[in-house]
Amino acid sequence: MHQLDHLTDVARSAVRLGNELIKNTRPHTVTEKSDRDTFTEVDVRIEHEVRAFLAEATPEIDFVGEEEGRSDASTDSPYVWGLDPIDGTANFVHGVPLCGVSLALLQGDRTVIGVISLPYLDLHYSAVLGGGAFVNGKRLEASKTAELSKSIVAIGDYALGEDAADKNRQRIALTAELAAQVERVRMFGSAAHDLAWLAEGRIDGAVVMSNKTLDLAAGILIAREAGVLVKDSSGAEHTRASTHTIAAAPGIANQLLSLVRSIK
Missing domain, CATH: 3.40.190.80 (D-Maltodextrin-Binding Protein; domain 2)
Incomplete structure (x- = not known):
């Protein structure tokens, strides 16, 4: 668990890079991946910066990003980082403040760490497998709605x-x-x-x-x-x-x- 706690801190720091870029940057180039599915130069910049940060902080862990795929590194680690640099790119392009950065640490079929930042709302979520989930330091709990x-x-x-x-x-x-x-x-x-x-x-x-x-x-x-x-x-x-x-x-x-x- 100590290792996962350390890696959670690393993940939060990585996601903060994307958080700041989304808040302080507007897209200039919108590229179509397929029918009405786009990405921007900000998606790519976030992925580059997070990839570089994680390569330095955790060189033993591989990385895969939504825009540019898997890193070339071949490691013996059971883990791999998975990043969606901007989840909600269409919202971001149109100035709708519902988009975020999503980073997971995957171990085989399991996700062991999850971190999400919603920049325009200043909401920052994280969870470690078996350790609960939190937003801005407050423990999360699902609703009690029964109907x-x-x-x-x-x-x-x-x-x-x-x-x-x-x-x-x-x-x-x-x-x-x-x-x-x-x-x-x-x-x-x-x-x-x-x-x-x-x-x-x-x-x-x-x-x-x-x-x-x-x-x-x-x-x-x-x-x-x-x-x-x-x-x-x-x-x-x-x-x-x-x-x-x-x-x-x-x-x-x-x-x-x-x-x-x-x-x-």
Whole structure:
């Protein structure tokens, strides 16, 4: 645990680099990766700076980033850092203050450290496997909501690119069913916000009809350490191999999972 505590401090310092760049930099170049999916020179700069910082601080640990992939280093460490430099890039480009930096330390199929910073809101989250989750030093706890009709549920963005129409038929059906049963549906456009705010009890559930490790790994650990249940749509425990991400406060988890599973 002592080593993980040290690595958590390293992760917080790394994420602070991205936090400051997001707060103090506006994007000038927006590049399209695929259909309506973009990145900016700020995403790339954050990834470069965090990669360089971690290479110096933890040279024994490999690194993979969302924009430029895995580092060339070959190490014997069981760990690898995984970074999403700006989660919510579309929000960042348009000046919507819902975006963040998400960094996870992965050990095989497990996430052992998760750190998320939401720069415009000055909210800084972290969790160590088995050690609880915290925001700005305060321990996190999932909401106590026990009725779906009194819950706020966040949903992930609609699909883009190839097969988007087919994928979105399911997402739109899910939105309609949630709208009929929950208090409010929200789409923040950032999985980091969805999962961190779920851990904090600001919302009660989150449904992401995909599973991208770099987007989700840190947030899933933070949520779980706050008492959130995270499942696949099959009802099995969520893993990196899961197809969907269903996360909820314990009091509504079964109700939300049943709703998601009813969507064809």
